[in-house]
Every structure is written in C-alpha cells, then in structure tokens.
Amino acid sequence: MPANIIDVPIGPAIVEFGSSSPTVFDITKGGVQFRVNTNKQDVTVDQFGDTPVKSVLKGRTCQVVVPFALHDLQKLSKVTPDSKYGEDDTDPQNIKKKLEVYANAGFDLLGNADKLVVKPTSEGTTPNDYITIPIASPMADMDVTYNSDNERIVNITFVGYPDSNGLLYFLGDESVTIA
Numbered sequence: 155m156p157a158n159i160i161d162v163p164i165g166p167a168i169v170e171f172g173s174s175s176p177t178v179f180d181i182t183k184g185g186v187q188f189r190v191n192t193n194k195q196d197v198t199v200d201q202f203g204d205t206p207v208k209s210v211l212k213g214r215t216c217q218v219v220v221p222f223a224l225h226d227l228q229k230l231s232k233v234t235p236d237s238k239y240g241e242d243d244t245d246p247q248n249i250k251k252k253l254e255v256y257a258n259a260g261f262d263l264l265g266n267a268d269k270l271v272v273k274p275t276s277e278g279t280t281p282n283d284y285i286t287i288p289i290a291s292p293m294a295d296m297d298v299t300y301n302s303d304n305e306r307i308v309n310i311t312f313v314g315y316p317d318s319n320g321l322l323y324f325l326g327d328e329s330v331t332i333a
Contacts, residue, residue, distance in 0.1 A: 163283065165276030169220050171292065171312070173269045177232045183305050184221040188272060188285050190323070191215045216287060216314040216323045218272060221307045222294075227253045233292035233310045236261040263313075267291040270312050281327040287314040288321060 167186045170176035193213045196206035222229070231239030231253050242250040270290035274283050290312040298306045316322045 163274060163276055163279070165274060167272050167274045169218065169312075170271045170273065171233065171268060171290070176269075176271075177229055179220050179222050179229065179310065181223045182221050183223040183307050186221070186272060187219045189217050189219070214322055218270060218285075218287065218290070218312040218314075220310040220312070222310050223305050223307055225306065227251045230294055230308060233266075233312075234294040235263055235266050235292070263291040263293070264289075264315065267315060270314075281329070284327070285323065285325055286328055287312065287323045288317050289315045291315060 166182065168178055168180040169186055170178050191214065192211065193215075194209045195212050197208045197210060198204060199207055228239060228241075228251065231237055234253065234255055236256045236258050238254045238256075240252050240254075267289045270287045272285040273279070292310055292312050294308050294310045296308050298308070300306070314322050
C-alpha cells in the first residue's frame with residue numbers, strides 16, 4: 155500500500171530587491187517573513203444588533219521582513235531611505251566605506267520603492283513558489299547587540315504599495331498572464 159506523502163515545503167529564502175540588477179539578500183538569520191493583513195468593515199443594521207449582515211473589504215497591507223546577517227554597507231545603502239553611501243578605494247588593500255543616514259522629516263519612501271521577490275531556496279523550488287511585491291519600499295531598522303552570543307542582524311522591512319491597478323502582491327510565476 156503506497157504511503158500518502160504530504161509535501162510541505164520548509165527552508166530558507168533569498169530576497170531580490172530591484173527591477174534591473176537586483177540587490178540580493180542571501181544571508182539571513184531568523185527567517186524571512188511575509189505578512190499580509192486584511193481590514194474589513196462589518197455592516198450592521200438595527201434589526202440584528204451587533205451581528206454583521208455583511209462585511210466589506212477596507213484594505214490590505216503586506217510586508218516582508220529580512221533579517222540580514224552580513225555587515226555590507228553597500229547593500230544596506232540600497233534599503234536605507236534618506237542615506238548616502240561612499241567608498242575610498244585609493245588603497246585597494248584597505249577600501250574604506252561609509253553609510254550616512256539622515257533624519258529628514260517628509261522623506262518620500264516611495265522614492266526608494268522597487269520590485270521585491272522572495273525566492274525559497276529549498277530543492278524543487280520553482281517560480282510557482284515565489285512571492286512578488288511589484289512596489290516595495292524598504293526600511294533598514296538596526297538593533298545591533300555587540301556580544302559573543304548574538305549575530306549582528308539588521309531587520310530590513312519592505313512595505314508593499316498597490317500599483318495603478320490596485321495590485322499589491324502576487325504568488326507564483328510572474329510570466330503567467332491573468333485575463
């Protein structure tokens with residue numbers, strides 16, 4: 155009698171940010187997380203008190219959190235809004251790097267927005283397993299502990315915004331056209 159095998163995928167993922175020459179976040183600690191929240195408005199009428207007679211979609215949000223485990227200032231510059239990156243490579247044996255981060259109120263986060271793709275890396279993964287946010291805006295939040303027990307992790311949060319058609323994210327192969 156054949157066994158009933160339930161194929162539940164597990165394993166890490168990489169994240170690609172950018173449409174052309176994407177920045178790849180491939181070393182993480184703690185797992186890449188994709189989260190969707192749906193908000194609804196319950197409609198009630200006096201005759202049924204607080205019992206909803208229907209519900210209406212009010213909106214939806216999505217985000218991806220990438221616990222990036224490398225100290226790569228150039229990659230961090232791609233996901234740190236209102237920042238400037240520079241290098242001094244006059245001595246090829248000792249390239250000096252600097253990331254300046256500013257606190258200018260009113261900085262438009264959509265100015266840094268681009269396409270984001272979460273790609274699981276487990277064996278057998280296909281584009282059907284990908285998650286894509288066509289317009290994702292990054293924020294790199296640092297909460298770094300310097301000790302001998304913990305890795306220094308920078309949590310990069312990508313917030314999704316809808317495109318002109320209202321598309322927030324999609325699951326699966328980007329090449330499929332839905333009419």
